[in-house]
Amino acid sequence: MTTIIPTPPEAAPRYLGTGLPAELNAQVAPDALTLWADYPYDEPALLAALAALGISPWTVVIYEAVLNAAAVYTHGNIRIPPKLDYTLRWLFCTPDMHRVHHSVVRAETDSNFGFNLSWWDHLFHTYQAQPLLGHEGMTIGLKEFRNPRELRLDRMLLQPFVATQR
Numbered sequence: 686m687t688t689i690i691p692t693p694p695e696a697a698p699r700y701l702g703t704g705l706p707a708e709l710n711a712q713v714a715p716d717a718l719t720l721w722a723d724y725p726y727d728e729p730a731l732l733a734a735l736a737a738l739g740i741s742p743w744t745v746v747i748y749e750a751v752l753n754a755a756a757v758y759t760h761g762n763i764r765i766p767p768k769l770d771y772t773l774r775w776l777f778c779t780p781d782m783h784r785v786h787h788s789v790v791r792a793e794t795d796s797n798f799g800f801n802l803s804w805w806d807h808l809f810h811t812y813q814a815q816p817l818l819g820h821e822g823m824t825i826g827l828k829e830f831r832n833p834r835e836l837r838l839d840r841m842l843l844q845p846f847v848a849t850q851r
Contacts, residue, residue, distance in 0.1 A: 755801040759783045774814075778803045785816050789824045793817070 735745055763780045770779050778799045786797040796813035799805045806812035816823040830836070830844065 752801065759800040774803050775807075776804060777801065778806075781820060782814075784820065784825070785813050785823070787825045788816050789826055789828050790817060793823070794827075 732745070759778050759780055760783070761780055765773065765779055765781070770781055773779050774782050778797070778801055782803060783797050783800050785793050788794055793813060793816050796811050797803075797806055798811055803812065829847075834840065835844070
């Protein structure tokens with residue numbers, strides 16, 4: 686599920702063992718297609734809640750289409766000219782900006798949570814302009830799941846419930 690609701694850093698789930706968004710962040714080479722590994726557990730709950738509230742199915746379809754398109758763009762391997770990227774980051778998340786969030790470095794993982802509007806990260810002081818080692822030197826994924834065996838679907842579905850040392 687995708688959302689535009691802000692998550693202050695102190696309320697953000699600590700992925701493994703305490704929250705569900707481990708699947709996407711465990712990817713060692715994420716791109717727009719790996720986005721579809723994103724949070725498979727929350728969609729049924731969201732749909733049930735929306736149905737209970739009487740929200741139109743078409744409203745949900747449009748909402749999901751727009752947010753998923755934004756998420757695919759943000760997780761894509763797209764190069765934006767540096768000056769344009771810098772300007773866009775004041776309001777929107779760019780792929781380079783959000784990619785920092787997928788770093789194995791904990792301080793970087795705990796930054797740039799947004800995937801469509803960057804001002805939430807500015808507001809909650811979770812914005813980080815660049816990874817410490819630069820984008821070319823940054824390692825992507827989670828330290829706990831570097832073994833390719835952990836990236837199989839059956840293992841990925843269990844990752845949120847595995848206690849790890851972070």
